[in-house]
Amino acid sequence: MAEAGHLDDSICWDWARSLNWGVIFIHSDLTVRIENQLGASLLDTGFEEDMVVPLADCLPSHSDEYRVLQDMVYAQREFRDLFLLWQTNGRVRHVLLDSYRIRREDGTVAGMRVIAKDLGNFISLEKRLQQTNRLLTTSKVAAGIAHEIRNPLTTIKGFVQVLDQVISNLPAQMQSSERNYVDTILSEVERVEYIVTDLLMLANPRRLEKTECSIKDLLVELEPVISERTLSQNIQFEYSAEDLPLLELDKEMMKHAMLNLIDNAIEAMADETHGDAAAGILKIHAQRVDDLIRIDISDSGPGIPYYETDKIFDAFFTTKDGGIGLGLPICQRIVSDHDGEIRVSSKGYGTTFSVFLPLSASKAAHLSSRSG
Ligand SMILES: Nc1ncnc2c1ncn2[C@@H]1O[C@H](COP(=O)(O)OP(=O)(O)OP(=O)(O)O)[C@@H](O)[C@H]1O
Ligand SMILES: [Mg+2]
Structure with a gap:
């Protein structure tokens, strides 16, 4: 795999080995050179120096993880801080991933270098906590807004319905444009009512009937x-x-x-x-x-x-x-x-x-x- 040889240099190898991120190089034919222990861990495989394996030997080719890497190589896409849920052999973790195009001397792309940080599972705990807090804040805000909107909305609707009555009593030739206005106001009021109903559901869901x-x-x-x-x-x-x-x-x-x-x-x-x-x-x-x-x-x-x-x-x-x-x-x-x-x-x-x-x-x- 001479083309992956940008890291053949021993200094680069040392750098890759000591890095606290997983490093792999995926050649454009979808063979992978695993460049450090954490890179092997990303693919849930063993690590040996100069190890080059087909990507399909590491990850099932129908898996999302395989497809992300495959798409990245085919599209030569560079990512920064791509946050992914990563599942290999039943192991679930979050990873933060960067990818870089690696070029040959003639400028063509030889493949992609992927550097990934295993964030473990603490992120999901953190996220759950954030979600709960956000839900509580959202509920309070939703309740406040719904309450403030509902009363004036009822007043507007009431008066528009009165106007509707007044217009109905006008001579027929005078009714058309006024009726259009009233219809538009009523349909807009209905849209706001729909939003208020959603807000109320968010703030204060009806008692669950299980x-x-x-x-x-x-x-x-x-x-x-x-x-x-x-x-x-x-x-x-x-x-x-x-x-x-x-x-x-x-x-x-x-x-x-x-x-x-x-x-x-x-x-x-x-x-x-x-x-x-x-x-x-x-x-x-x-x-x-x-x-x-x-x-x-x-x-x-x-x-x-x-x-x-x-x-x-x-x-x-x-x-x-x-x-x-x-x-x-x-x-x-x-x-x-x-x-x-x-x-x-x-x-x-x-x-x-x-x-x-x-x-x-x-x-x-x-x-x-x-x-x-
Ligand atoms: N399946 C999906 N694919 C892509 N984007 C999505 C998908 N589901 C949600 N989103 C994103 O999340 C946003 C929020 O979704 P949400 O259902 O809360 O609101 P909405 O669909 O925009 O409006 P509405 O209140 O009418 O549902 C969407 O606007 C979209 O950007
Ligand atoms: Mg929606």
């Missing part, structure tokens, strides 16, 4: 709605659910959360028009993972830039014209009220939102609903 239900049934009930939305956008839709244990859920609330995630997935793909070909693929998969039920909602949209993944659960964060930015905070609220968690994984293309619901919460919820 019943024992199966995630599979919930998805079956949602299927016609989803199919209608995906068909109209030329999006392929696949779903699969194992037979799973029953959970104590507020089914309507949980459906609301799922539909928000599904709408986001569809909206992310709706911009991706490919002539007559399907604009994208929406996949929903529910499975049991230890003591959790995991529901994955994946799309093949453009993904979420890493610098936005921290913001998407903030109230009013939106990148859409006409978006409000309340869908995800509401989902998070509903899922956390069920003692669950939402995680997002997006690696430069496509996005997966995973909802985790604990099986043990089903018992706890059952007891608390009986005692409450």
